Amino acid sequence: MNIFTKRYEEMGEKISFIKIPRTIRVNTTKISATNLKERLEKKGIEVEKVPFVKNAFYIRSYFNIVSSPEYLLGLFYIQDAAAQIPVDVLKPKGLVLDGFAAPGGKTTQLAEFCDVIAVEQKKERFTALENNLERLGIRNCIGYQMDFRSVNEKFDYILVDAPCSGNFMLEGKQWFKKNSMRRIEERARLQKELLSHAINLLNKDGVLVYSTCSLEPEEDEFVLQYALDNFNVKLEKIDCIGDPGFTAVFGKKLDKSMTFARRLWPHKTGTIGFFIARLRKC
Amino acid sequence: MLDFVAKFTDKKIKIVKIGTKFFLENKQLAKHKLDAKEKIFGLYLGEQKDTFVPSFGLLNWLAEHSEEKVFVKDIGEIDFLYGKNLRARHVARVEGSTKIGFLKLIQNEHDENLGYGKIVGEFGKTNQVVKHRMDRGHFLAREKVNKVDKKA
Numbered sequence: 001m002n003i004f005t006k007r008y009e010e011m012g013e014k015i016s017f018i019k020i021p022r023t024i025r026v027n028t029t030k031i032s033a034t035n036l037k038e039r040l041e042k043k044g045i046e047v048e049k050v051p052f053v054k055n056a057f058y059i060r061s062y063f064n065i066v067s068s069p070e071y072l073l074g075l076f077y078i079q080d081a082a083a084q085i086p087v088d089v090l091k092p093k094g095l096v097l098d099g100f101a102a103p104g105g106k107t108t109q110l111a112e113f114c115d116v117i118a119v120e121q122k123k124e125r126f127t128a129l130e131n132n133l134e135r136l137g138i139r140n141c142i143g144y145q146m147d148f149r150s151v152n153e154k155f156d157y158i159l160v161d162a163p164c165s166g167n168f169m170l171e172g173k174q175w176f177k178k179n180s181m182r183r184i185e186e187r188a189r190l191q192k193e194l195l196s197h198a199i200n201l202l203n204k205d206g207v208l209v210y211s212t213c214s215l216e217p218e219e220d221e222f223v224l225q226y227a228l229d230n231f232n233v234k235l236e237k238i239d240c241i242g243d244p245g246f247t248a249v250f251g252k253k254l255d256k257s258m259t260f261a262r263r264l265w266p267h268k269t270g271t272i273g274f275f276i277a278r279l280r281k282c
Numbered sequence: 283m284l285d286f287v288a289k290f291t292d293k294k295i296k297i298v299k300i301g302t303k304f305f306l307e308n309k310q311l312a313k314h315k316l317d318a319k320e321k322i323f324g325l326y327l328g329e330q331k332d333t334f335v336p337s338f339g340l341l342n343w344l345a346e347h348s349e350e351k352v353f354v355k356d357i358g359e360i361d362f363l364y365g366k367n368l369r370a371r372h373v374a375r376v377e378g379s380t381k382i383g384f385l386k387l388i389q390n391e392h393d394e395n396l397g398y399g400k401i402v403g404e405f406g407k408t409n410q411v412v413k414h415r416m417d418r419g420h421f422l423a424r425e426k427v428n429k430v431d432k433k434a
Contacts, residue, residue, distance in 0.1 A: 066425075069359050072418040073394050095314055115314055118322070126321065131424050134326055134339055142311055143322030153316055 002176045004168075008215070011249060016267050020169065021048075021058040022065070024076040025084050025105070027136050028055055028112055031075045039070060052241045052269075053084045074136040079105040082264050082271035083213070087113070089238045089278050090209040092157035099148045099160050099198060104132035106161055107141060114157075116141040119148050149197050156206045160198045162191045164212035164219050167273030169266045188218040192226045199231045202281045207236075211276045215263065217249045220275040224261065225254050227279065235260045236278045241269050245277065283327065283334050289385045290348035298323055302330045306343065338395070338418055345387050345395040350378040352386045352399070352412055359390045363419040368399060368412035380405050386412060 008015045026033045033055045037047045040059065045068075050056035056079075065071055066078070087109040090096070094114050101107045101118035102125030110116045118141050120126045126145040133141055144151075165187050168175040195210060202208055210227075212219050224245070227233055235257040245261030247254050261277035283304050287295050296307035306325040327340040345351065354362060358372025374391060378384075381401065388396045397417030403410050 067419075067422065069363055069390065069396070069418075072363060072421055073390075073396075115311060117314060117316060128425075130322060130326070131421060133322060134337055135418075135421050137325075137339060137342055139306070139308070139325040139339075140311060141322060141324065142314060142316075142320050144316060144318055145321050146318055150318065151316065 003181065004176055004179065004216075007250075011217075011246070013265055013267075015168070015265070017168070017172070018266050018270065020080065020266070020270060020272065021060060023050060023079060023081045024057050024059055024065075025053075025079045025109060026055040026057070026076055027074055027108065030073070030137060033057075036070065036075055039075075040065075040068075043068065050081045053081050053088065056081050056084055072135070077105055077108055077132070077136065079109075080272045082269065082274035084109065085240050085262075085274070086159060086161060086209045086211040086276055089240060089276055090157060090159055090207060092159075092207075094156065096157040096159060097151065097155040097201065099151070099158060099194070100163060101129050101143070102126060103128040104136075106159060108132060108136045108138055110159065111136075111138045111141050114140075117155075118143045119146055119151060121145065121147050148194060151197075151201060153201065154203045154206075155201055156203050158198050158202055158206070158208045160195055160208060160210045162194055162210065162212050162219075162223075163187070164191070164214040165216060166213055167215050167266075169272040170213065184214075184216050184218050187214070188216075188223060191219055191223045195223055195227050196230070199227060199233055199279070199281065204281055206281050208233075208279045208281070209276065210279060211274065213272055213274050215265070215273040215275070217246060217252075220263065220277075221245050221249065221254050221258050221261065222252070224258065224277055224279075225252075228255050228257075232282045233279045234282055236280050238262060238276065238278050240276065242274070242276070243268070245275070283330065283336075286328075286334050286336055287340075287344065290344045290350045290387065293347040295327075295343070297327060304328050304330070304340075306339075336398075336416070338397075341387060341395045341398055341416075345389060345393070348378070348387060350384065350386050351389050351393075352376050353389045353391060353393070354396070355391065359396060362388055362396050362399075362414060363417050365414055365417060365419060367402075367410055367414045369409050370406070370411060373405065373411060376405050385415070388412070388417070
């Protein structure tokens with residue numbers, strides 16, 4: 001047993017590797033979920049609705065769907081169901097800032113609802129974002145290759161899908177070898193800095209969704225607690241699958257409203273590990 | 283870029299140029315620009331390299347405004363996306379000009395754009411009719427070159 005599985009047990013979870021079916025999100029700017037389902041089924045692909053997110057399907061295919069015309073035409077995006085939740089939780093209108101946009105799953109999903117300012121710092125990741133915007137035919141996104149901390153304008157809606165340490169469902173056993181508490185703490189420091197900057201960019205009464213694909217409280221609840229302690233923000237209830245965030249963990253007492261956040265444990269939700277919270281600036 | 287568009291339609295296209303890249307003019311988006319240099323501005327139309335390289339966004343735009351189309355059957359769709367030229371058996375119907383040398387948008391049976399090619403034979407008479415120029419299978423090649431974390 002490694003340090004992380006011990007920690008999960010301390011959190012009350014006995015984790016296990018699960019097999020997640022490939023999941024796609026329908027690009028509703030190009031096709032309806034019903035029509036896409038029909039087209040894929042005609043090609044012998046098994047298609048099953050994901051019950052807890054809109055416009056998502058589990059698929060089982062005897063060939064690699066990445067080479068299918070429907071993929072190349074941008075009719076869908078391959079995206080874990082958990083990663084589709086933040087946009088549903090944010091419910092943006094008008095204009096949204098996507099702070100960490102590449103490779104573009106959430107950006108292209110946001111573009112279904114409103115105009116998007118997408119920011120990505122790394123060149124190779126920015127290129128992936130460009131390709132996905134082109135493949136999905138997105139017309140209402142402005143992209144900047146820049147450090148998020150250099151953005152200096154105000155927004156009513158911001159998505160902070162923060163860079164994180166990831167989780168074991170993404171990389172398998174390698175994840176346990178690759179990670180250490182030192183690395184988690186380094187990430188947490190960066191996340192606090194990025195979230196602080198995002199809150200400063202938020203208009204009064206504006207809404208921000210903070211998400212990570214980390215299951216480590218240091219990158220999730222502790223980052224939110226830092227925001228609650230240092231800024232005029234509150235957590236809001238969200239309606240999605242997952243367990244409530246912790247109000248006490250590893251000897252730390254946290255704000256009661258932390259139960260409004262959601263943590264998605266793979267063995268419970270059948271998704272990758274994920275954490276989501278919705279903040280409003282007071 | 284405008285020369286390329288003129289091969290398919292008389293419709294005027296309003297463009298914004300950023301460096302060597304072209305984007306579709308979008309007044310709504312222009313309201314949102316940050317105080318920094320953007321790299322993407324709405325619909326990407328293509329890039330001026332030695333010659334103009336159109337984007338698939340431009341081909342989609344053209345498909346909305348042009349009649350210069352070859353519609354292909356399912357087998358033609360797959361073959362064209364694998365970079366093959368179009369043969370008589372691939373073609374479902376043709377709209378617009380059938381003159382050799384003309385550029386045509388290649389559409390599937392749902393009228394979705396797959397790419398474009400150049401007429402090299404006589405429809406109904408010769409076997410090879412359209413020489414492949416560009417197809418959406420190119421996204422696969424780009425993804426291989428630019429492998430990034432697909433988690434999100």
